[in-house]
Amino acid sequence: MGCGIKTMGIKGEYPEEVSVNQEKNNNEDSKSTPFLSSDQARKHLKRKAAVIDSRLEAQESLDAPTATITNKIKSETDANMINKSLSRHFIFNSLTDEQRDLVIDQMKHYSLGSNSIIFEENQSGNNFFVIISGKLEVLIKGKRVNILKPGDSFGELALLHDTPRTATIKTIEKSTLWGLDRRTFRNAIEALNAMNYNENKHFINSIPLFQILTMPQKEALVGSLTSIKFSAGQRIVNEGDPGDLFYIIKDGTVSCVAHGREIRRMAKGDYFGEQALLYNSPRTATISAIDDVRCAAIWRENLTKALGSHLQQIIYRNSQRMALDKSSVLCRLIKSQADSLIANMKIQSFEAGTIVIAAGTPYGEYLWIVVKGTVIKETNREIFSEVFCCIGDKEIVNNENNGTFDENLIAGDNVDIAMISKTEFEACIGGQYSQVTSNNEALKVLKQIQLLRSLSFEKMNSLLRALKIEQYIDRQVIVQQNNPGDSLFIIKKGKVEVFKDNLKIRAITKHDYFGERSVLFDDFRSATVIANGMVSCWVISKADFLEIIDDQIRVQLLKRIELQDDTINIEDLSVVKSLGKGNFGIVTLVVHNIKRTLYALKSVDRHKINAYELQESLTLERRILQQMDHVFVMKLIKTFRDTKRIYFLLEYVRGMDLFDVLRQMGIVSEKDARFYISCLIYILEHLHEHDIVYRDLKPENIMVDDEGYPKLIDFGTAKIVIGRTYTIVGTPHYMAPELITGKGYGIAVDLWSLGIMLYEFLCGGVPFAEDEEEPYEIYKRILERNLVYPSWAEISPNARNLIEQFLSKDPVLRTGGSYEILKCNPWLSGMDWDKLVCKILKAPYIPQVPNLRKEADLAIKKQTSLDEFISKQEEQVSGNIRIRRGIATGWDLEF
Template sequence: MGGCAFKSSSNNAKTIQAIVVNHNVLTSEEEKKIEGEILRQRQSKVKQKGALLEVRKGSIPATDAPTAQIKEVNKSSKDIELIEKSFEKHFIFTTLTHDQKKIVINSMKLYSLASNQVVFKQNQPGNNFFILGSGMLEVLVNDIRINTITEGQGFGELALMHDTPRTATVRTLTPSTLWGLDRKTFKKTIEDLNAMNYEENKAFIESVSVFTILKPAQIEALVGSLITFNYTPGQAIVKEGDIGDLLFIIKDGVVSCTRKNVELKKFVKGEYFGEQALIYNSPRTATCVAVTHVKCLCIDRENLNTALGSQLQAIIYKNSQFIVIEKSEILSKLSQIQAENLLNSMEVRKCQAGDVIIPNGTAKDSLIVMVLKGKVTANSEVYEKFSCIGAENIIENNNDILYDCDFITEGETDVAIITKNDFEKSIGGKYQTVTDNNEAFRVLKHVQLLRGLSNDNLNALLLVLKIEKYSDGDMIVEQNSEGDAFYIVKSGKVEVSIDSHVVRTITKHDYFGERSVIFHQKRTATVIAKGDVECWVLFQVDFNRVIDQALRTQLMKRIELQDDNLTLEDLVCVKILGKGMFGNVFLTVHKTKKIFYALKTVDRRKIYAYELQESLILERKVLMQLDHIFIMKLVKTLKDHKRIYFVLEYVRGMDLFDVIRKMQLVSEDDSRFYISCLIVILKHLHDRDIIYRDLKPENIVVDEEGYLKLIDFGTAKIVNKRTYTIVGTPHYMAPEVILRKGYTVAVDYWSLGVLLYELLFERVPFADEEDDPMVIYEIVLTARLKYPKLQKPMNEVKSVIDQLLNKNPSLRMGAGFEKLKLHPWFAFINWEKLLTKELKAPYLPKVKKLDPDLVLQYNGDKSLDGFMSKEEKDNLPAPSGKITGKWDEDF
């Protein structure tokens, strides 16, 4: 579908392959009938596997077993055995721990039904998983019996994942009893247990002294890399003299630690051992044996380095140095990159007690010393851990002042040292100039007009900024004069007046006149200095010299989209672009500006019927944070008494799903281009704590220039910690989403890996031929990643895919996007040229250019509301709850 495609959040038509039974119960003739129907459905619906399965708050409530008597009863040992055996046949339960199974079984209720009663109906939303305790059931597809269910068989487990329609009807043939588990109970039980387990493991990691210096993201990576081992009484965990690479944290039980058969101590819950072997690869200095049943959390050196990106000791030093920088009033003004360069340039020294690190008579501005461990004394002065010595002297150039005493270490002490010359080289110049530029850079970064520029572009503009000084009363710009410069207030304040009336005061780091660097416009106001004022000034001539015409044109297109004054009355409907279960998208054109927009509409009746208020608020909140050349832009949200509206950038092009098929063969170079675009997009999202959660070819448009544009943010979410909702498309869904273990942005890396595999090999890596979500889930969780036989080696790209499709999300993420971009497979990608669209795109979609004048001539007199009403259905369910009026106040 051309343009801005709106994807339905409803599940597409499902295969009749029944998930409510074990397939080996069917006769071969019945299997052939079903397989034939599956094949016909696949042939008629190529995009079947693109169906989005999503839990939506307030969807139509399921009514399973409406005539049943439901009781909470104590289960006999025979009942528990029957349930446990049934669990063994359903992957959704086989991944649970013993304790989790116990709690789930305890929460199951007993359903009693007479004969000829419906358990659930085909095409109705499901809510329960059932195990037949006694009696017999029949399974019907399109009113034709295809199977029977006997005692001990479980069915309907997909309902525990999400509320997609049942694929069959199940009815009692005899009076029957069933053990039932509803989705809400299962979801809460598993989420609560996983959350508790995660927090407990996190607390254990944070209790290990060697890890206390790690940052939250590094702690998260370690928690995800923990492995659980169980030991029986008397079993040796480690042996003296062995080379070890495991750290052990005791979660339960008691461990005896001995050396030469002499007990040194006993370790109990919360204590740990093996950290020296983990860090230094040294032999074990003692033997540790389980005294009781012991459960240990373990992490090995390889996983540690994969999760954290380098040697643990180096990370500890680096984190300590970052803490010093954050605590220092001087060094905290450095940018992230400058701080990184500084740390990489510093020499770390391990000192013994009494070592002199700064001799008496040393020039005060000659070096900077950071105390990373231990302490340093100078006469009566004591410099504790995380102190910084000499930073103030370097920036004040105290080269003629000498230290009058030795700086001496007390005990084992680690310090990081850098000379003045190396300091200035690492940060890119004199401290004052560099930090002044940092201030200007931060302002430029937030100027709406310049948001489309890369960091390299902004740094180039910094080089041409001029500093201008003004005295009290000086006129900086005059109303109605020709604008040729953009101003940022470096210090002081200025008054802005229109027609001699003061309208506002601008102070430090505010700016004015930004549109003059792109547009030839007269000044709309007069600006006068109030007191002494310093401004950074960017002249139009310098802007044009640094930013080429192609990029200026790109910026102008983005600026044209910004229209805070736009109203529904300004728009004329052209055609429908897409229809979904909850909303529609129309192509519209502005009556006077003649700019095309995509208008997403959601009928208020549907909002109230399906309780979509929160999801719409979230979608707006997400889109408001995004402004990127590769992401569909939200122009404005609007509302009236009938609908909520999202006015969106209209993207001319084809979705990536169709482009892949048009290209027939997507080369490795083509794949690298598309994946690089997506890496840039995901970094923009993840930097803002936004998880996309449904990355797939159908949600990516290849625009008229051949570059990617991410669309449809209906499933995106702002997440500061972890979330548990099952959302996404099964073939692209990460294992931790399926298992409800709690997840973060790493799920988008998994989807990226699936997409890269699909681009290269024309199929998804897991369950490509499957449509049944439960089968897909099981294969994603259990199957090993395999590659087709290749005519030529593809080792580099395979290592990228291996990383992205690692079932451990912590190892999947490695050290983040920057580390991923440094992978050899991306060596030939110029990331700055990618952002400025200077790289040649693999495919240019053929799109028809619309003439806005002709469109307005043909449609200009048609009612916007009338056009939309024709596409909306009236057969809506009644609102499920009380309608409140304030939820939409920001639209």
């Protein structure tokens, strides 16, 4: 049985400093082979536990404590020796020349006498060293295993994170070394990468061609940029050659020559080759570097993969969307209706001077959107419409005879127009405009009702169709206190007053709602509602609601209601038993004394909060959990605080973690893998829509509940990211390359982890370094990315393609352009996404869980002191607590 313990900070919490500690199972088996046969699969014990917990890091370790350290100027010989040494390590192979030069420049000179210890076995690591002179010995358990000489290097993993040293290093004779500590290395690389990222982003934002793109699309562009250098005199493009690259000049000057004549020169910030991105047209000029030139370049093919379609199509779609948003009538369409319109509008091109709309064309028969150029009146050449504008938008929504165009409208220049007929327009939006937009208002309110948030789009539309409009006159009683409730009301127009025991308690108005619980429960009305003036309401009856919402969905809604009760006080809870103890958090199973609902209560001792400076991390965790409202994500009910602790009251997830489920299932069929991957795609889409990167997606952090559906837990490594972040966080086997190298990363690292899991489902082990436990070797194998499938595994081509898409080294290629496009991937075809989110589909495996009702009833009778129980648990995990100066105050007010 599981309970979502990991979510509550049992491991891997708040790693915003960098530290890695490899955890091993006490009953660790021998190393598994790289590929398990189908009958051997998943027989190994759980060992890929979370490996990062920065709060366990002690005071910064001091390597070479007896050394004399100086900022000595490096000779050319020293610099070459360091550079040669760096080239032997994968950590430095991904660095640019500029970054490598910076690393060499930052290294300090260490001078030591003979028999001096550099660091000791199992000591926390902090520095990387290159030997310049002398000899050093490598000792493991006191026995010499190697001798290091000038040019050798050691300790490179310490630059990534704090991991225990695997050997003792001592000088045999007087020696000198160049050393670099982790903080200096990470800060230097992060600063350069951040500067390069911000520079690229600035260039993208400054180019008119890209102004129409959305922020996610611009991020994809930034991620697709590649740095290219050209020497003075080198040709960059040749006139007449096919165009497939777009260039932005970052440094240097270029000459543009057409038909043998220089037409202009371009320098930093200028760009060329935009036609290559739009049309793949031949080069119209030869461009050569006048001096050394550095460019950022985008390949047309890569950009298409990143955005999901050609740039021209993206620009047209974005232009159509902007025009719909600008229209005073079409802005009332919801996203799905606008998307359908955009997808079904046809693009037509017109040369300058040709007729776009002929005189006599009836108003209201078509909608036109200008996506390129200007449309002018033929008689006086005045501009009639321009890009991002609609023509005929007000007329197409009007069912009356609107007349005709009285003169020709022509193309003022080369014009592209998106157009659609009235019949197609109404088919796309789902009916007549007036009825559709009226329902859209109701839909927005329905989505705000917590009770209904988890319903699928299909069920929401069914509810919309069941809505009836009822009119009430001034002072008419709409519902009467203590009468049975049988309808949900949404105010369409007007204002109502709410009375309880004949006392007015509030007034509510347009788009407010009441009576939502009456459609699920046999409740009596708790108040009287009276119209204040003329009132119009959308009404859905209990009978209609239950006809649409079947019993299975109704059960799900009732469970969600249980998780939305924020009136609970900590005094309402009784201790059932301990669920787990971590280095910082204690997790207790508790039961509500009245409702008898089970919850998981995570508590964090204030002494540890202050000692390890967890204030910001706890606040972030609360903020993230508050944003999570998804059926596949463990829900935060409420937080509490007292003088001793901070508390998180969380949904109690009964089941097994996915790792243990996989061991029970053995090799997972593609059908079952599709079920789990689809659920995880839903989860990641929800997180990423909120700019949350999870950073430790793996089977151990996913619970399979008592219905067989996955639920994400353990938000200790999650972070809200706008743009990029640089912290190394996670479990090595599941880490994306860009996370390891420190180049900066975003939400796409989670999709890499999803690819690792898909491979693991189908092949019985992770694809990179399944046989390794040392982080250094794991990272090396990931960066090599030699993806091999076991010979016995029967994996379809579509599954392989999706695995390789997720495991692309280019992060922007992992969704294929968007989550909408990802959900249409051939391997995922046939998945009923609405039934999945409503938990209607049959799950592959249902965990057997014990009934805890007797334990809960006993706990309510026993009434064990929660404070005393938690205090005893804390004593069992207490350790040396560092005392820090300047304890933060006021940070916990929101708890």
